[in-house]
Amino acid sequence: MVYKLYNQKSVAIFFMLSIGAIYFLYNPADSELFPKCPFLLITGYQCPGCGSQRALHNLLNLNIRDAFLNNALMVISIPYILTHYIFEINTFKVRMMKWRNIFFGNKAIYIVFILTILFAIIRNLLWN
Amino acid sequence: MKKYFYTDGQSQFGPFTFEELEKENLTGNTMVWYNGLSDWTQAKDIPELESLFRIPPIPPGPGRPIPTQPPKTWLVESILVTLFCCLPFGIAGIVNASKVESAYRAGDLEGALQASEKAKSWVMTSFWIGIVIGFIYVLIGISGGL
Numbered sequence: 001m002v003y004k005l006y007n008q009k010s011v012a013i014f015f016m017l018s019i020g021a022i023y024f025l026y027n028p029a030d031s032e033l034f035p036k037c038p039f040l041l042i043t044g045y046q047c048p049g050c051g052s053q054r055a056l057h058n059l060l061n062l063n064i065r066d067a068f069l070n071n072a073l074m075v076i077s078i079p080y081i082l083t084h085y086i087f088e089i090n091t092f093k094v095r096m097m098k099w100r101n102i103f104f105g106n107k108a109i110y111i112v113f114i115l116t117i118l119f120a121i122i123r124n125l126l127w128n
Numbered sequence: 129m130k131k132y133f134y135t136d137g138q139s140q141f142g143p144f145t146f147e148e149l150e151k152e153n154l155t156g157n158t159m160v161w162y163n164g165l166s167d168w169t170q171a172k173d174i175p176e177l178e179s180l181f182r183i184p185p186i187p188p189g190p191g192r193p194i195p196t197q198p199p200k201t202w203l204v205e206s207i208l209v210t211l212f213c214c215l216p217f218g219i220a221g222i223v224n225a226s227k228v229e230s231a232y233r234a235g236d237l238e239g240a241l242q243a244s245e246k247a248k249s250w251v252m253t254s255f256w257i258g259i260v261i262g263f264i265y266v267l268i269g270i271s272g273g274l
Binding site for chain 1: 136138139141152153198201203204207208210211212213218219222223225226229230233261262265266269270272
């Protein structure tokens with residue numbers, strides 16, 4: 001009889017905890033080991049994700065201000081992403097649908113899209 | 129003008145005009161009442177509300193059950209991918225999320241499910257690309273540091 005030593009969920013949790021520990025302990029700004037953004041290397045422009053590793057490090061160390069400077073989009077996305085999981089866990093309810101449509105409906109998707117693009121443009125204008 | 133109320137079993141919503149009711153995403157099983165009905169009635173049993181249900185009727189025989197919930201849009205996962213890895217893939221994911229929603233709203237469940245699958249594949253592709261690039265980068269970094 002073969003026993004399964006692990007399942008997908010526990011592997012994912014272990015993986016996330018390890019990543020979290022690494023980013024908590026080490027600042028990507030001080031180390032060459034952390035992956036650099038390929039988009040930045042190739043184009044010289046910051047993408048909407050640039051700075052998210054440093055932001056994660058600063059957030060885990062509760063330096064909200066620095067995290068915001070590293071990647072403001074990531075910091076403001078976190079409550080939104082967490083909200084999403086409330087809707088994911090809850091089963092279908094008419095009342096939930098209404099809020100889901102407000103937060104995650106088509107209009108919301110357009111706003112996310114536009115914000116992401118705008119953020120990329122503005123950060124590059126400010127940065128250069 | 130006729131005012132409608134509906135309930136999810138716990139709370140009661142309304143009054144709504146017919147136009148407002150159209151935006152409330154009722155299903156055929158939602159209990160609806162208006163002044164003149166003796167009791168809450170399933171919306172599908174009220175002929176005038178028939179146009180509210182855009183979900184196409186279930187085809188006969190074994191088929192995919194029609195979900196009451198919209199298919200997963202992968203919006204949040206696309207945002208995460210945009211933030212942590214691969215910009216073009218993340219943006220493609222967001223665009224596909226919008227396609228899932230529009231198709232679902234238009235009653236095109238098949239299209240919505242297809243777009244959802246596509247959004248998923250963008251997210252998964254970029255997730256694994258991100259992992260591989262990160263891994264290669266760390267390997268190069270370690271070997272360079274030695």
